Amino acid sequence: MPALAERPLPKNFGVCPFVTAQKLLQGKWALLIIHELSSGPKRFGELQRSIDITQATLSSQLKNLEAEGLVLRTAYPEIPPRVEYELTAVGQSFQPVLDAIETWGNGYIDYLHAQNKE
Amino acid sequence: MPALAERPLPKNFGVCPFVTAQKLLQGKWALLIIHELSSGPKRFGELQRSIDITQATLSSQLKNLEAEGLVLRTAYPEIPPRVEYELTAVGQSFQPVLDAIETWGNGYIDYLHAQNKE
DNA sequence: CCGAATCCAACAAGATACTG
């Protein structure tokens, strides 16, 4: 059972839901990875191809998400190795946020285009 | 009419809603500031006190949010100076995301506490 | 195929001091 990193956490982490969420979503890739995994388990290579990200970065991001309890990692002792990633229960409970962000993001994109026409 | 910074934007910004949202919410304070403003216009000093943030940092964060079109800044030419910040229409349309994050954040906090009991 | 190790450039953000 992975625990959160013991590094200095922001004030009010674990108290204020916004501070807490912000900390977890801060990274450049967290949202994208969670979105990819929301459609089901994926292998390491699959993730790397669907997002444009280097191995090193993807690996470290996944490790964070695993430590935070959002992602479950399963390694199959085969040759060649196979590793799958999937959302945990807390990870899956993120779905409504994902949906809200998708809706809003698209609205913001429309807003951007409207700006450019002026 | 403020335009987005002309710096190199992430690939798929303005195309993928998640990439777009991630870029805007990346900062450590964006979510908190938007949350504070969601209850109505606030003055600079008010914001600074309700969040624990230095003047320099708050000032630069607000400038970003303004450039992104999420926040509207109004300066009243008085002595002493008074400046108010409020959400724009796009900023206000962020509310559902805020709500979803609040719900999820609280759920995640519960999850954290449950972990600690084990 | 998956990922660890190392090194490094870029940026975000805090401390502090000063201004209209």
Next chain:
DNA sequence: CAGTATCTTGTTGGATTCGG
């Protein structure tokens, strides 16, 4: 009151190389 200017620090994430 509401900033700006400057300096310094910390953290991210990318490139590259190596290992099981």
